[in-house]
Amino acid sequence: MPKLSYLKALNRALGDEMERDPSVFVLGEDMHHALTNVTAGFMDRFGAGRILEMPLTEQGFTNFATGAAMAGLRPVIEFQIPFLLLLVFEQITNQANKFRLMSGGQTSIPVTYLCPAAGWRVGWGAQHSDQVHSLFAHMGVKTVVPATPSDAYGLLTTAIRDDDPVVVLGPLATLAVREDVDFAALAPIPLGVGRVHREGDDITVVAVGHLVHDAISVADELADEVSIEVFDPRSVYPFDWAGLAASLEKTGRLVVIDDGNRFSGLGAEILATAAEEMHLVVPPRRITRPDGAIVGAAPELDVALQPTRAQLVTTIQQVMKVS
């Protein structure tokens, strides 16, 4: 089967939707040069009327997209850097995501906010390294973090077709991931449906984004001593609580690895919900960035705050020892 890279999957999903639906258009920075490669070839293919080159005016073009959506179009905004989603956090959470309710359902705002460089790359420093998915989930914005190329294709497609605002975060660390795929089988993936990458009986590891790949390799590495189920929620909001409950019903043990911050993060929410509502035989654990993490520019100061595969191994072993 042919190989599909994560980045090419985003490119393919976006291109397919633009072919299918003339109301889909893209706006963002450096579009003429397709700087992130997500829109590679699109300026020639779709023209400047559907690939809008925007100046550095992120709040402006986020609001612009809201207006275009109210007028019946389906904008996809590309943000090159995750902190830009903090700059437009108000425009997405307090405006776009509220206008449907505020209008009593007269309008909906089908905008996709795509950041194909989410999370972090070692050494980019404090202002280029935040992981923002928990913030959007906290505010009730539909948010997905696909981990594989086929999931990136399927979830971006669904996000564009969704009638509400959807944040799509492609972690930097996943962009180079390649997968054998049958192109004819690429299809939309519903929001709120997780994926069990590896079945297991002893413990459930919930991982998000690039950490899914670490979780899978740890599961392989520890296969002789413990049977690990790797659960990837894929959507952070809505979250597949039923899928998690089914996994815990079997294992009764839970470790979450997420590179969001600890305080009020996704890990906290998953542990709290599992503790309140699901089958657990021992206390659950989480591996996250520290509270309010601010990474230094020096790689040593950056990596020191990231959740690691070694921490995951140790935590799994600790949880398995509790009886």
Add this chain to the structure above:
Amino acid sequence: MTEPKAARTPEGLYRMIRFIRRFEERSIDLVKAGEIQSGVHACIGQEAVPTGVCAALDPDDILLSSHRGHGHLLAKGSDPAVWMAEMAGRVTGFDKGRGGSFHPSDFSANVFNATGTVGHGCAIAAGVAWSVQQAGTGQVVVSIFGDGAVTQGALLEGFNLAALMKLPVVYVCENNKYATTLPVEAAVAGSITGRGEAFGIPSSTLDGQDVDVVLAAADEAVARARDGGGPSLLEFSTYRYEGHHTFELKARLRYREEAEIAAWRERDPLDIQAARVPADVRDRIDAEIEAELDEVVRFAVDSPKPDPIDAFDYMYSDTLRPRAGVTG
């Protein structure tokens, strides 16, 4: 009982100004009676601006309003009874009680939005205007904001995009001299029109108390937008007699002198237009308005309030329902 947008006659313009004035006074009564929980940002004193601007528009043209938007919607053609019901949080409102006085949308009158984030409607309007420009519909988009919005960076981002893309949009600044309590001269360096001119947007400062002046300026700006000439900025000098919000009925803030309010009342937009209409015609119009407003208020007050169980309705377009705040 839809109130049509103002007819472009002296009587029609008088009727709309008078209607907005009395609608606002009745809404303040409902605030005092506890029927409008949010309070209101009354536009009394400013009625000539929405009346003149909307008289220059076609029904298909699109309006983005502000928190002081009661007059905007009435002048654009929104049903006053449905509007009052919305303000009173009733399910018969445009937004079924979800938008309220501050955040109305009425798509039946092409009022898309009144975002609460001051100044941000400017770029939302640019996005709407780009969409109708691409579709070639010939529609014009009007975005109305106050002087408080001109110190927001987001407003300038909207101006930049609208001018860069030569969009069919008319920006209307209701300079009522105060951003809540802050006088415009203590907030705005340079000028309001200078902000538009910096982007190459034709910009002018005009008397907002004389509806004929407003209508003539709006006609010119709307024609420019419709003919592909791009955006305009109209700054109307006006004044609100009431407080920023009805909380001032109790707060009794002292940020302006009574003499200043009295001086502005000397150039009352209702009086200015009344002088252009025969007394007997005015009497008939006034009586019709009182009768209609009795019905408007009755409809609003008699309409049902939302069922609390429906609090999540309209949040998402699909079947997604948020988890409740407590389980078990």
